[in-house]
Amino acid sequence: MVGKTAGGSAKPLLRALQGETLERPPWWLMRQAGRYLPEYRELRAKAGDFITLCLTPELAAEVTLQPIRRFGMDAAILFSDILLVPRALGQSLSFESEGPKLQPLSETAGIGELNTGDIGALLAPVGDAVRRVRAGLPDETALIGFAGAPWTVATYMVEGGTSRDFHRVKAWAYRDPAGFTALIDMIASATLDFLSLQIGAGVEVVQLFDSWAGALSPDGFDRWVIAPTKQLVEALKERFPQVPVIGFPRGGGLLAERYVTETGVDAVGLDTAMPAGFARDRLQAHAAVQGNLDPVLLLAGGAEMRRAVAEMRRTLGQGPYVFNLGHGVLPETPPEHVAELARMLAEPVRAG
Amino acid sequence: MVGKTAGGSAKPLLRALQGETLERPPWWLMRQAGRYLPEYRELRAKAGDFITLCLTPELAAEVTLQPIRRFGMDAAILFSDILLVPRALGQSLSFESEGPKLQPLSETAGIGELNTGDIGALLAPVGDAVRRVRAGLPDETALIGFAGAPWTVATYMVEGGTSRDFHRVKAWAYRDPAGFTALIDMIASATLDFLSLQIGAGVEVVQLFDSWAGALSPDGFDRWVIAPTKQLVEALKERFPQVPVIGFPRGGGLLAERYVTETGVDAVGLDTAMPAGFARDRLQAHAAVQGNLDPVLLLAGGAEMRRAVAEMRRTLGQGPYVFNLGHGVLPETPPEHVAELARMLAEPVRAG
Numbered sequence: 001m002v003g004k005t006a007g008g009s010a011k012p013l014l015r016a017l018q019g020e021t022l023e024r025p026p027w028w029l030m031r032q033a034g035r036y037l038p039e040y041r042e043l044r045a046k047a048g049d050f051i052t053l054c055l056t057p058e059l060a061a062e063v064t065l066q067p068i069r070r071f072g073m074d075a076a077i078l079f080s081d082i083l084l085v086p087r088a089l090g091q092s093l094s095f096e097s098e099g100p101k102l103q104p105l106s107e108t109a110g111i112g113e114l115n116t117g118d119i120g121a122l123l124a125p126v127g128d129a130v131r132r133v134r135a136g137l138p139d140e141t142a143l144i145g146f147a148g149a150p151w152t153v154a155t156y157m158v159e160g161g162t163s164r165d166f167h168r169v170k171a172w173a174y175r176d177p178a179g180f181t182a183l184i185d186m187i188a189s190a191t192l193d194f195l196s197l198q199i200g201a202g203v204e205v206v207q208l209f210d211s212w213a214g215a216l217s218p219d220g221f222d223r224w225v226i227a228p229t230k231q232l233v234e235a236l237k238e239r240f241p242q243v244p245v246i247g248f249p250r251g252g253g254l255l256a257e258r259y260v261t262e263t264g265v266d267a268v269g270l271d272t273a274m275p276a277g278f279a280r281d282r283l284q285a286h287a288a289v290q291g292n293l294d295p296v297l298l299l300a301g302g303a304e305m306r307r308a309v310a311e312m313r314r315t316l317g318q319g320p321y322v323f324n325l326g327h328g329v330l331p332e333t334p335p336e337h338v339a340e341l342a343r344m345l346a347e348p349v350r351a352g
Numbered sequence: 353m354v355g356k357t358a359g360g361s362a363k364p365l366l367r368a369l370q371g372e373t374l375e376r377p378p379w380w381l382m383r384q385a386g387r388y389l390p391e392y393r394e395l396r397a398k399a400g401d402f403i404t405l406c407l408t409p410e411l412a413a414e415v416t417l418q419p420i421r422r423f424g425m426d427a428a429i430l431f432s433d434i435l436l437v438p439r440a441l442g443q444s445l446s447f448e449s450e451g452p453k454l455q456p457l458s459e460t461a462g463i464g465e466l467n468t469g470d471i472g473a474l475l476a477p478v479g480d481a482v483r484r485v486r487a488g489l490p491d492e493t494a495l496i497g498f499a500g501a502p503w504t505v506a507t508y509m510v511e512g513g514t515s516r517d518f519h520r521v522k523a524w525a526y527r528d529p530a531g532f533t534a535l536i537d538m539i540a541s542a543t544l545d546f547l548s549l550q551i552g553a554g555v556e557v558v559q560l561f562d563s564w565a566g567a568l569s570p571d572g573f574d575r576w577v578i579a580p581t582k583q584l585v586e587a588l589k590e591r592f593p594q595v596p597v598i599g600f601p602r603g604g605g606l607l608a609e610r611y612v613t614e615t616g617v618d619a620v621g622l623d624t625a626m627p628a629g630f631a632r633d634r635l636q637a638h639a640a641v642q643g644n645l646d647p648v649l650l651l652a653g654g655a656e657m658r659r660a661v662a663e664m665r666r667t668l669g670q671g672p673y674v675f676n677l678g679h680g681v682l683p684e685t686p687p688e689h690v691a692e693l694a695r696m697l698a699e700p701v702r703a704g
Binding site: 165166167170171174175214215216217218219220221251253254255272273274275276278294295296297299300302304305308326327330332 | 517518570603607626651652656660
């Protein structure tokens with residue numbers, strides 16, 4: 001973890017990620033910019049497809065800022081997509097109603113058909129979007145950049161989209177570990193370039209989304225989640241020692257502790273299933289923790305939501321903590337529930 | 353756990369489930385009867401739809417016996433489906449290429465539209481299938497019956513099929529815990545009848561599949577996985593004290609320990625992500641453990657599969673253990689890989 005910045009002037013998110021326990025923990029929400037907001041749906045309808053939205057700087061910046069204006073989270077997260085990296089590597093990509101669709105990479109062809117062109121040039125509009133967001137953010141609001149972790153990006157590249165059982169990508173990894181490592185390394189290198197571009201343009205924190213970490217066996221988790229994340233974090237720290245890294249190994253369960261102690265992340269995102277007591281007792285001594293309200297509780301709202309939020313803050317708020325969901329905001333979420341959450345989170349944590 | 357049966361004459365599966373450590377642990381595979389077998393595909397093509405296959409005793413029995421003839425597992429598992437219970441409760445059910453489809457139960461209508469008719473009469477063909485299987489099984493081969501656990505069955509009934517985020521069923525549970533409890537209780541009661549029918553006809557073990565246990569928050573896991581499973585296990589034990597119950601809380605991760613100590617199951621199924629060391633150190637003292645080779649390793653085969661199988665048996669074979677996969681056999685699995693696995697599992701466990 002990098003040293004604490006001097007004084008109380010640092011942004012609350014950065015202070016928490018640097019290990020400080022705050023009376024009022026900072027908050028933001030995964031997918032806080034998106035379909036649950038009418039102003040997003042309006043802009044999306046004008047932009048046409050999702051990729052255009054991501055790669056048109058003024059639109060991506062506007063969408064990023066929308067939830068900040070409404071709810072005043074402590075951080076904006078750049079509106080972008082983890083699949084821009086495979087697209088920059090030369091895979092065709094489209095977003096259908098059932099999810100993203102890529103031309104699957106085949107085990108026999110391997111990575112030969114991919115290009116290792118200049119990621120910085122290909123994804124330059126993302127840098128422009130970052131600069132526009134920074135110019136539009138309040139002083140106390142941090143800006144988070146992100147990328148998919150290599151394993152999760154590999155699942156999309158090999159399966160051609162989301163998957164129920166991940167048998168194509170896992171069978172490749174089992175049958176040809178050397179060839180699969182070459183793919184992982186290639187993704188990691190492009191990801192390092194992508195995150196460097198974002199940081200160079202002004203993001204202050206990066207999050208690595210390993211959304212499908214939970215699909216692996218424990219051995220696979222070691223090889224394809226922990227090892228490449230550790231390498232990527234080391235490379236990032238060498239270039240940008242001051243930028244905190246949040247890792248989100250979704251479904252990591254019992255292996256979250258090793259993830260935290262071995263990868264060198266500054267903070268760990270907790271998924272919905274993670275017991276707060278375990279996070280407090282076993283993870284928070286090693287890293288800040290971030291999470292993990294069930295997104296369905298934000299959708300449902302009411303007394304159950306309020307009770308869960310209060311309890312989560314009591315359990316995790318005694319150490320370095322960032323309030324968030326355990327997964328992304330659901331499109332069906334009423335914005336008024338987010339407004340109510342924002343009001344609750346503006347208060348200091350009350351002890352049990 | 354029920355007492356050990358006298359002598360060495362009991363079937364290996366029953367001995368392991370009663371807490372005995374066997375030199376050669378018994379084995380079977382989830383979805384061992386199914387699409388990866390050409391003889392299954394042939395019979396399925398003749399039968400027409402999947403529900404007909406489940407509810408035609410001679411066909412269901414034949415399919416159940418197919419893998420036993422080829423590979424000689426220590427147990428057959430009745431060919432059936434967890435969604436026969438919602439169907440018996442009056443929900444329309446069909447199987448499309450993308451998965452099961454039900455007319456979703458709505459939160460506003462609640463359970464009023466369901467019938468609580470005589471499950472035993474409605475599912476009588478399943479009992480006939482059980483009797484036919486028992487007549488066709490070798491003496492040493494046990495017969496396992498099964499049902500979905502109430503939570504998992506409820507997800508299908510409310511979502512109308514598989515789901516990515518389970519927001520309909522979880523929102524119902526959060527907004528109207530009393531109404532949702534009524535649904536869970538109704539499913540549990542029908543499930544008790546369904547399992548009683550199977551046991552009455554000759555199954556010797558039952559497994560409760562809680563495939564979507566991992567979708568819940570820790571609090572939800574307590575309320576909708578542990579509590580109804582505990583009640584169901586108690587009711588089963590009251591009626592059939594001699595029948596072991598295997599619980600399979602897939603995705604339970606850190607909460608598997610509480611599941612084992614609180615529900616009263618005789619054995620716990622381990623999913624692919626569960627570290628064998630944790631299962632040995634924290635679960636095996638309370639219950640037999642069953643699992644958990646990655647189904648993709650069985651699909652991929654080769655040296656990686658052999659190494660993983662040997663290591664798993666070394667780690668878990670020092671206590672009561674049933675070898676299985678961490679999830680069902682994948683349709684793309686070559687039957688020769690299962691034959692190779694059967695040869696490996698015929699040997700005693702070798703110490704590390």
